[in-house]
Amino acid sequence: MSTPIDFYFDFSSPYGYFAAVEIDKLAAKYGRSVNWHPILLGPIFKALGTNSLVTIPVKGDYSRHDMERTARFHNIFYKAPSQFPIGTQVAARATLWVQQTQPAKAADLIKTLYSAYFTEDIDISVPENVLRIAADNGIDRAALETALGTPELKEQLRAATEAAGKAGVFGSPFMIVDGEPFWGFDRFTQLEAFLKNGKI
Amino acid sequence: MSTPIDFYFDFSSPYGYFAAVEIDKLAAKYGRSVNWHPILLGPIFKALGTNSLVTIPVKGDYSRHDMERTARFHNIFYKAPSQFPIGTQVAARATLWVQQTQPAKAADLIKTLYSAYFTEDIDISVPENVLRIAADNGIDRAALETALGTPELKEQLRAATEAAGKAGVFGSPFMIVDGEPFWGFDRFTQLEAFLKNGKI
Numbered sequence: 001m002s003t004p005i006d007f008y009f010d011f012s013s014p015y016g017y018f019a020a021v022e023i024d025k026l027a028a029k030y031g032r033s034v035n036w037h038p039i040l041l042g043p044i045f046k047a048l049g050t051n052s053l054v055t056i057p058v059k060g061d062y063s064r065h066d067m068e069r070t071a072r073f074h075n076i077f078y079k080a081p082s083q084f085p086i087g088t089q090v091a092a093r094a095t096l097w098v099q100q101t102q103p104a105k106a107a108d109l110i111k112t113l114y115s116a117y118f119t120e121d122i123d124i125s126v127p128e129n130v131l132r133i134a135a136d137n138g139i140d141r142a143a144l145e146t147a148l149g150t151p152e153l154k155e156q157l158r159a160a161t162e163a164a165g166k167a168g169v170f171g172s173p174f175m176i177v178d179g180e181p182f183w184g185f186d187r188f189t190q191l192e193a194f195l196k197n198g199k200i
Numbered sequence: 201m202s203t204p205i206d207f208y209f210d211f212s213s214p215y216g217y218f219a220a221v222e223i224d225k226l227a228a229k230y231g232r233s234v235n236w237h238p239i240l241l242g243p244i245f246k247a248l249g250t251n252s253l254v255t256i257p258v259k260g261d262y263s264r265h266d267m268e269r270t271a272r273f274h275n276i277f278y279k280a281p282s283q284f285p286i287g288t289q290v291a292a293r294a295t296l297w298v299q300q301t302q303p304a305k306a307a308d309l310i311k312t313l314y315s316a317y318f319t320e321d322i323d324i325s326v327p328e329n330v331l332r333i334a335a336d337n338g339i340d341r342a343a344l345e346t347a348l349g350t351p352e353l354k355e356q357l358r359a360a361t362e363a364a365g366k367a368g369v370f371g372s373p374f375m376i377v378d379g380e381p382f383w384g385f386d387r388f389t390q391l392e393a394f395l396k397n398g399k400i
Binding site for chain 2: 171183190
């Protein structure tokens with residue numbers, strides 16, 4: 001039995017979105033499943049003294065162009081959101097809660113949230129939008145709303161982000177399979193070679 | 201007549217080295233030539249408030265691993281240098297001078313310098329090593345040594361780096377073709393699509 005691919009992502013990451021669109025197909029091709037890990041890049045960037053790409057002069061402009069171009073190159077539907085980047089605590093916490101309470105619905109919720117933000121310009125930093133999308137995905141809205149207000153869920157996301165940092169995660173998307181780390185959607189070709197051959 | 205590919209690189213950049221190994225073949229395949237632009241990333245990073253990847257905790261370790269893996273993946277001979285990163289002023293100035301005085305020898309000199317550093321662990325921040333490699337490539341050692349001591353050549357590299365920054369270059373390798381910018385060896389697939397189709 002092959003081990004799963006650990007897939008770390010922040011909901012505000014366009015390259016994380018592209019990878020989220022493609023990872024299930026890639027995993028299935030090589031008999032793997034996907035462990036989805038929503039994390040917050042903010043605390044990780046802070047700990048390392050790094051910054052979001054898009055906040056850096058020149059590099060930020062290039063990156064916005066590269067995101068659009070990369071989407072076209074891979075035939076992935078993408079529309080740059082008007083609010084970007086955004087806080088993704090609510091979306092990440094909602095995902096964690098669904099993973100714990102209704103795991104079968106979690107991957108679809110992740111993809112719907114990503115797609116809402118990166119193709120429909122729905123601001124998923126707004127709790128009401130996350131709740132509506134969750135409800136549309138068959139999740140009990142009231143129960144989720146209650147869970148989002150608890151300190152336990154906040155602590156779980158904090159701990160999950162800390163654990164990711166300890167595992168060497170410093171960006172999104174970040175994939176770890178059989179101990180081998182891959183950072184970025186542009187490492188999917190190497191990830192695929194590794195899945196195929198067991199080494200690079 | 202197709203316009204050339206502007207290829208910007210720093211001699212201390214492993215991904216710049218990988219790209220330097222591959223760019224001529226890619227350019228020739230689509231009827232393009234290559235304009236080689238040696239630059240110094242130091243002043244560019246300073247202006248943007250960014251840093252060399254390898255100096256960042258965690259990310260640096262990953263990057264070193266990724267460089268080895270990327271070399272294997274592309275079947276490029278690579279041996280991580282014991283001194284890294286290094287100052288590349290002398291190598292870049294020597295290249296500029298050869299481009300001006302004996303342009304036919306410049307591309308070979310660039311590739312030999314890169315290969316010396318990234319496959320033979322020869323520290324090309326040491327002027328003596330650059331002079332010896334240049335002489336091995338049929339370049340007049342004494343004339344080059346004299347040129348390296350002139351303020352004019354230093355100013356030319358400073359101006360070339362500044363011009364690159366103004367053209368939007370913020371990393372190595374950086375390719376610009378028909379106004380379209382590509383950052384990183386991992387954008388060669390998109391660069392190739394652009395060369396092939398004239399757009400992405």
